[in-house]
Amino acid sequence: MMLTVAQALAQSGLVPVDAQVLLAYVVGNTRAWLTAHADESLTPNEAARFFSLARRRRDGEPIAYLTGVREFWGLSLLVTQNVMIPRPETETLVERALARLAPDRASHVLDLGTGSGAIALALARERPPVQIVATDVSEAALRVADANARRLGLYNVRFTRADWYDGMELSPERPAFDVIVSNPPYIAAGDRHLGEGDLRFEPMASLTPGGDGLSA
Ligand SMILES: C[S@@+](CC[C@H](N)C(=O)[O-])C[C@H]1O[C@@H](n2cnc3c(N)ncnc32)[C@H](O)[C@@H]1O
Known part of the structure; x- marks a missing residue:
């Protein structure tokens, strides 16, 4: 059965803004477009890609790594897991x-x-x-x-x-x-935050220089 935009968003298990950003990325359109096309059907490929990304997001992966971009100072920057998210x-x-x-x-x-x-x-x-x-x-x-x-x-x-x-x-x-x-990286090596949230997915060398975090 084909899912509509509204149904996919509702079934994602994500907070609305995350679901919208990921679905907009998958369909190559804006969040405003999703709102205006809530009854539009997704292709099976779009639905599969969306639910795969939604699962990764539920597992904690940062949105910027899932979409590959992050805005900084009004610039759209490519980001991969090799760089810290600005x-x-x-x-x-x-x-x-x-x-x-x-x-x-x-x-x-x-x-x-x-x-x-x-x-x-x-x-x-x-x-x-x-x-x-x-x-x-x-x-x-x-x-x-x-x-x-x-x-x-x-x-x-x-x-x-x-x-x-x-x-x-x-x-x-x-x-x-x-x-x-x-x-520079400035978090102490033993800081528990390194094992939490987005930081778990970012390059360790971008977060901590080791030791007490002050050597850089
Ligand atoms: C906190 S991130 C900042 C990245 C970017 N400037 C920003 O603000 O989004 C620190 C950066 O320092 C780099 N870095 C870590 N050790 C370094 C070293 N010994 N020499 C040069 N760069 C280093 C990391 O690879 C990482 O890109």
């Missing part, structure tokens, strides 16, 4: 950095531990003349960040692998940066 509160860091970057100056910025590229790409969008170097120890994270830069058409960020400052190539003509930003 947090809304990190936008405060972007605001603080922007306050130190004149809109018309070709300043130089360093983003240490860039993950999905969230901070670097937000700064690149807001300050086109700025040249940004964004580093991460994870090659897999750098691939996601680079894909985000290309998808957003932001070419004033150079992504490079480095272990904090080790491995960074500083040009002799330009050895310093005007602004250095970082949202």
Whole structure:
């Protein structure tokens, strides 16, 4: 039997907003479309994909990993399980950095531990003349960040692998940066929160540097 949009949402076992986001993702439309088409039938393939995602969500997987995107600073960023999901509160860091970057100056910025590229790409969008170097120890994270830069058409960020400052190539003509930003891992290794909620699915190296959490 074909299920309608309303029936699938009701049978998902999820809170309404999660169910709507996942079904909108599956049918390639908006949540508003779902509301206006509550009686529309889903194809068997759409229903199967939706209930598979709903099960993973019930098991705790973050919505952003299920849909592969997360909005940050108005930018739609690709996210995979190789990067931490950008947090809304990190936008405060972007605001603080922007306050130190004149809109018309070709300043130089360093983003240490860039993950999905969230901070670097937000700064690149807001300050086109700025040249940004964004580093991460994870090659897999750098691939996601680079894909985000290309998808957003932001070419004033150079992504490079480095272990904090080790491995960074500083040009002799330009050895310093005007602004250095970082949202480093800072949770203590034994913190119980690492085993709870979304954190269970995020890369451990993006959350804790080990020990008391302060070594990064
Ligand atoms: C808390 S996440 C922040 C990601 C991103 N900047 C954001 O705010 O969404 C910390 C990032 O630091 C990176 N990282 C961890 N250890 C590192 C190291 N030794 N050198 C460089 N980056 C490191 C992780 O791979 C991760 O991407």
